[in-house]
Amino acid sequence: MKRCHLLIVAVVLGCFLVPPASPVSGGAVENAVVEARMLEDLKYLASDDCEGRGINTQGLNLAADYIAGKFKEAGLKPANGDSYFQPFDLNAGSKLIGGGENNKLTLKGPQGQTVELELGKHFTVLGFGSTGKVAAPVVFVGYGVTAPEHQYDDYAGLDVAGKIVVVLRNVPRQSAREGLVFPANEGQINRHARMDSKASNAEVHKAAAVIFVNENQNVAQGTDALRSFNETAQSFDPIGIPVLHVRRSLINSLIRSQTGRDLSALEQEIDRNVKPSSFPLDGWTAELETKVEKSITPVKNVVAVAEGSGPLADETIVIGAHYDHLGRGERGSLAAGSKDIHYGADDNASGTTTLIEVARRFGNQPGRKGRRIVFIAFTGEEKGLLGSRHYTTKPLFPLEKTVAMLNLDMVGRLRDDKVQIYGTGTSKDFSDLLDKLNDKHKFKMSKTAGTQMLGGSSDHESFNRKNIPTLFFFTGNHPQYHRPTDTWDLINVEGMRRIAEIVEEITLALSTTEKRPEFVRVTGPAPTSGSTTMRGPTLGIMPAYAEDDKQEGVVLDGVSPGRPAEKAGLKAGDRIINISGKPVKNMQNYMTVMNGFKKGDKIEVTIIRDGKEQKVTIPLE
Structure with a gap:
């Protein structure tokens, strides 16, 4: 009709x-x-x-x-x-071809040092990267983040075209002890913290390859674990340059030779000031080769x-x-x-x-x-x-x-x-x-x-x-x-x-209407945006998304089946206002508080339901 x-x-x-x-x-x-x-x-x-x-x-x-x-x-x-x-x-997925004979990394220093690294022991190839053969100078680019909405850019003033960039994982102030800069949602990760986003940003800046290194918090939680090829092979937005993950101790030696300081001290300075500290590693070059076969859909x-x-x-x-x-x-x-x-x-x-x-x-x-x-x-x-x-x-x-x-x-x-x-x-x-x-x-x-x-x-x-x-x-x-x-x-x-x-x-x-809508860039941290990774246990809550809710607390839009929140009887409409004596004013507070617990802990969650406060004890899984 x-x-x-x-x-x-x-x-x-x-x-x-x-x-x-x-x-x-x-x-x-x-x-x-x-x-x-x-x-x-x-x-x-x-x-x-x-x-x-x-x-x-x-x-x-x-x-x-x-x-x-x-x-x-x-x-x-x-x-x-x-x-x-x-x-x-x-x-639709990637496959690493040929093992160590086709995937190599050698570091060369200003005094003639040559360090040949072993695949699987000293470095891994990441599955969202591409096949390539590169020999180029090395540049340290901090967290590798370009975030104009936060007035932060690790690449500012640097020319990395044709060079290999060394990038810290995650984002500054991820632990929130000094105040989050890149806030997070439960179970989510800010786009600036994603490894594939960082690699894409390096590609935008015309880098020839990316070498990732674990940041302090990641290392503090255990060994200096390397991401495997298989767990990164399902990226549906592949990067057009080689991407590797290298042991922190090896990169630390390069940083120390250049600055006289450990990578940890440099990282802490960036976190403290939320100010980039990027620089060329003068005299250091890397020769690398990767062979990645992609399944194109x-x-x-x-x-x-x-x-x-x-x-x-x-x-x-x-x-x-x-x-x-x-x-x-x-x-x-x-x-x-x-x-x-x-x-x-x-x-x-x-x-x-x-x-x-x-x-x-x-x-x-x-x-x-x-x-x-x-x-x-x-x-x-x-x-x-x-x-x-x-x-x-x-x-x-x-x-x-x-x-x-x-x-x-x-x-x-x-x-x-x-x-x-x-x-x-x-x-x-x-x-x-x-x-x-x-x-x-x-x-x-x-x-x-x-x-x-x-x-x-x-x-x-x-x-x-x-x-x-x-x-x-x-x-x-x-x-x-x-x-x-x-x-x-x-x-x-x-x-x-x-x-x-x-x-x-x-x-x-x-x-x-004759007048076209005039675009306005909404700046500043969005009231409902995320994220660094939430590293503590989670309750399985689904927060409600409502900017016009001016009351303190986290309102639930629902709970995930079989998760601690559902088992404890929490439901849509409940407002979490306190966890084990710590106030929860918003989602960032919730994440910060939850990051202080571990699996097996029991927490007391104070909610408001139908206008009345209730306390619920929840074992964390």
Whole structure:
């Protein structure tokens, strides 16, 4: 059925006008029809046939074909020439070839020293790196972090092009004794602390190879353990240069010969001042060789377009949702060892289904006035936002003319009308627009100015990094997250239909208002962002994501099955305010306190439930 919309063509006092109600939201009968077709889409995407839409499954291709077919039925045109697909390759795993005869490392000093290192004893090759043969000077680059949001850059003033960089693992002040600089979420790790992110940053700075060395805290917890090739071979975003991990004692001798100081003292100075201390290791060179064979898997985004007309037609709005999930228990599964299908009904068949529904409302409208609307079902989100990163690297429509991006990820569990929207501060107009539209929809909106939720993000982040205003819609976490139990029968389809309606109206407003949204970079530590690694035992809590909650404590959105929190009777809505006499004002406090315990300890957790304090004793596992 062709849908007609009353177009908005003006701006009043610099604010977006609110579009009229969509015809699809008018009556119970039509709402039931919409929900029935959305349920049909959802059930297929979360079916056995789609095999959890894992990267290495045929089900992922079936899902892509299904989405493309629905885009075509909706009247949308293919965005990539005559194809709805934007293909690219990703690394589905790596294999080390030849052992020590093909993987070598020799250090050479300014006084003619030559130190030949042994694979497996003195160094390892990391699986997310690449084959290479390099002989080059060595440069110490501290933690190897470039973080403009924290005014910190280990590469500032250095030219490492064609050189081998030595990088400490983790980030400054990871233990929080002197105040966290890169705060963390339970069980998560800040992107700046990830070894593959550090290696990627080195590659961006044109380094020829990376040598990792363990930092103080890692060494203090036991032996100077080296990461193995196999445990790093499943990176889906491979680095194009060799990456090695070397014993700290060997690198320490290089540092001492250059500075007269131990690596520990240098590291402590960086942590204390949160100021980089990077320098060339004059006279030291390294000769290395690696041989890594990568298993390349072809994947594809699904991209369709509803063209606009008139003076705004050359500008673009993107609406996106990722359609991949975890297959039969790929990396990221929270069901340890399970090879059952991870159906991913909420994550993210719900967002993909809602994307298809919004697409139906803009298809088959020849001559529609306003900006073009591009609909993208991203792949590779679970492997590191790879599909959206590919699109923003090789966009099918110019990014400089892309005025906004709306992202739908896990929108299938609407409860008590609560919807969380991130990125409301990325344009000064967004918050008012949402409030005006919500007068009709009556959602209980939790608006967060920044783009990152606690412990991670989604595909909108790739666009935010390109200075494009973004809104991210999310209905909250749940115990089935990243488990085989995330099935279609637990989805609130009516809630998805309601979210489709408000997204349609937001899109209509953004597509027709003459003034494009002005991008605002949300700076400073996001109230819901993470992370260094949480090194103590965990309770298995799922924190609620709500910027507008001004009370102290950590509110639970749920608890993980079989974990200490569930066993002790904690549940969604509980607010943790104290652990064993130590106040918990926020998530950072929670992590700091928990890092002081070990498995086997018993802790007393004070919660507020229904307005009353309760104390619960929890054994840590």
